[in-house]
């Protein structure tokens with residue numbers, strides 16, 4: 001019998017969550033963002049659930065090849081464009097759309113011999129200061145691109161730094177509006193947080209395309225302000241394992257490396273076949289929620305490479321073989337959002353899903 005740990009990708013949840021993006025921005029088209037191997041879900045595994053997208057947005061050519069190999073003939077957007085000029089050849093062959101964020105990417109396009117005119121999203125740096133042209137350089141980049149025979153269509157795009165937080169999107173949206181006011185073309189501004197929080201009431205944020213990443217996978221971008229239930233999202237990834245041992249602690253006994261957890265009274269604990277080498281966050285502290293037989297328990301002591309330990313007080317009937325849900329869907333309709341585990345560990349749902357380890361077998365339902 002293999003080690004009792006497995007992940008499941010829920011096709012229906014992906015489809016449901018993508019439909020939530022569409023409902024929040026009914027007049028826009030939806031990019032399903034599948035970078036980082038579909039946020040750890042696996043592009044091939046996620047594809048069936050995301051079929052209703054209008055296009056797939058991703059980062060590297062190998063991922064684009066995988067999407068085409070699955071039979072997707074619609075739009076594919078390269079979010080950081082090419083990393084060197086010679087990549088353009090494969091881009092053209094795969095019919096990829098570009099996000100142009102740097103002057104030399106325009107140079108490359110201008111020298112690219114292609115029979116097929118390219119679709120381009122021109123990225124404005126509206127304040128995040130990672131990628132894109134600053135407002136005072138945006139128009140000249142647009143003019144250069146519009147003069148190229150290689151380019152057939154230019155859309156306008158920016159990315160928000162605080163769509164999930166208190167600062168919101170107002171300042172960056174104003175920069176985008178000012179820089180693009182009299183330029184033609186489609187527009188794309190919103191990531192998941194902006195789609196959920198602002199798109200329903202703001203046509204300029206919905207624009208022509210929204211870019212749904214994390215929400216499609218069933219994580220609330222603004223947790224803990226909202227959880228997935230509040231946004232009507234469903235977990236698209238479940239990580240489950242089993243208890244492989246139990247221990248009866250006496251008062252004063254400790255658990256795990258560093259002896260960090262000390263029982264102050266007799267306590268029954270369960271040992272779970274999941275550790276940081278499976279992608280579970282090592283920094284998850286005592287108190288992090290774990291479901292045992294669908295019942296909420298707390299992690300105790302340090303997470304180790306292959307195991308973690310839980311307090312079985314809420315579920316006295318549990319024993320070796322009991323089902324443990326690290327995140328996602330548990331038995332009998334129970335749910336543990338990845339966001340809760342991430343928050344306890346001082347990180348975000350994105351990181352946990354992306355970090356699901358190779359050694360965990362994954363299936364699709």
Ligand SMILES: *Cc1c(COP(=O)(O)O)cnc(C)c1O
Nearest residue numbers: 033159191192193211212213214
């Ligand atoms: C990753 C990414 C997104 C998706 O962000 P989420 O927060 O996961 O929705 C959207 N736009 C760009 C440019 C990205 O890089």
